[in-house]
Amino acid sequence: MKTICIQLSLASVLLLGLYSCKKGEAARKDYEASATADSAAAVTSDSISSVATMKVKDKQFVKTADVNMEVQDVYETTISIEKTVQDMGGFVTNSNLQSSVLSEETYNTSDKDAMLVKKYQTENSMKVRIPTANLGEFLTLINTKKLFLNSRTISAEDVTAEIQYAALERKRMKTTADHISELKSSKDKVKLSDENMSEDNMQQLANMDITDRLKYSTVDIFIREPKLRVSEIAVTNTTHIDNKYRISFIYSMKNAFAEGCYLIQKIIVLLMTIWPLWVIALLIFVFIKRRKPARKIQKTISE
Known part of the structure; x- marks a missing residue:
């Protein structure tokens, strides 16, 4: 009898333990589901603002x-x-x-x-x-x-008020146009009609803009x-290219000799170009040479 009681007690403890484990697991799953839902809601609320999708009756x-x-x-x-x-x-x-x-x-x-x-x-x-x-x-x-x-x-x-005001303005301009049409033909009537039409065009442009x-x-x-x-x-590698085509010493010497020859050639050509000056200088020299003996003879006679 005592053994049966002990066995029943042990069975009761095991059943209570299994029930507690299942209840804890169910609670954990509920918590995870709730956390997932909260996370999804947070992502949704973070990715899109209510302002972007806001709709209010009778408001634009x-x-x-x-x-x-x-x-x-x-x-x-x-x-x-x-x-x-x-x-x-x-x-x-x-x-x-x-x-x-x-x-x-x-x-x-x-x-x-x-x-x-x-x-x-x-x-x-x-x-x-x-x-x-x-x-x-x-x-x-x-x-x-x-x-x-x-x-x-x-x-x-x-912009609800702006839209309503635009509608009232269109109505006012239509009434103004009707009144202008009743006037007698004159320059003032043409001017008033033109101004009213221009104002109406501007209002239509504003309406198209706000509609867009x-x-x-x-x-x-x-x-x-x-x-x-x-x-x-x-x-x-541009450095290598520069070094590759850098001018050598021998080429520099040859080029310098050639440039010197060209310089001598230019000087000779320049001297040949001013040959009239050389002729004039020679004539002046001959004239001075001839004047000196004549002066010496005159000086001798006078003595």
């Missing part, structure tokens, strides 16, 4: 965004963003991709070859227009390209690579 918003982030490869990211914009029905209005060279050195590797090593950093400033309905999705997609997000600004400007901004959101994107890139370019 002009939405813009500004994204500054670091990416692994600027060129590949640029191509990906441009393709995404095109697939979503948007368009790129500006893309300025450039590499800033921070250092440039040439290392000679042999008598003929050398290696040009450039250290540079690539960046790109883009401006894209994306359908407003796809703004949130677009920001989510480009967010997956980032290594580090420096800043992201999303704004929604309420409502339909397409403007996104400014600045991307750069966090680290420097190195470009190795095979070039010619």
Whole structure:
């Protein structure tokens, strides 16, 4: 009897242990599922702002965004963003991709070859227009390209009042046009009609602009690579080329002798060119020579 009681007690302890283990495992799974859901929610909330997808009844918003982030490869990211914009029905209005060279050195590797090593950093400033309905999705997609997000600004400007005011202005101008049409024909009527039509054209232009901004959101994107890139370019060893074609001593002596001969030739040609001066000088010399004996004779006679 005592043995049976001991066995029942041991069985009870084992059952309680198994139940506790299963309960703990279930609790752990629930916790992991909750953590996963919280993590997914955090990613979702981080990758897309509620401003980008905000909709309010009887309100209209002009939405813009500004994204500054670091990416692994600027060129590949640029191509990906441009393709995404095109697939979503948007368009790129500006893309300025450039590499800033921070250092440039040439290392000679042999008598003929050398290696040009450039250290540079690539960046790109883009401006894209994306359908407003796809703004949130677009920001989510480009967010997956980032290594580090420096800043992201999303704004929604309420233009409901401006749209209503534009409608009232169109109505006012129509009424003004009706009143002007009732006036008698004169120069003043033509002037008033022209001014009212010009004002109406300006208002229509403003309406088209705000309609375009409502339909397409403007996104400014600045991307750069966090680290420097190195470009190795095979070039010619210019030092070896300079030494190869440097003038030799013997050639220099020959050239100097030839230049001396040319100099003598130029001097002779110059002397031959001024032969009239030599003739004049000779005549003056002969004239002076003849005058000296005549002076001596006169001096002798006078004595």
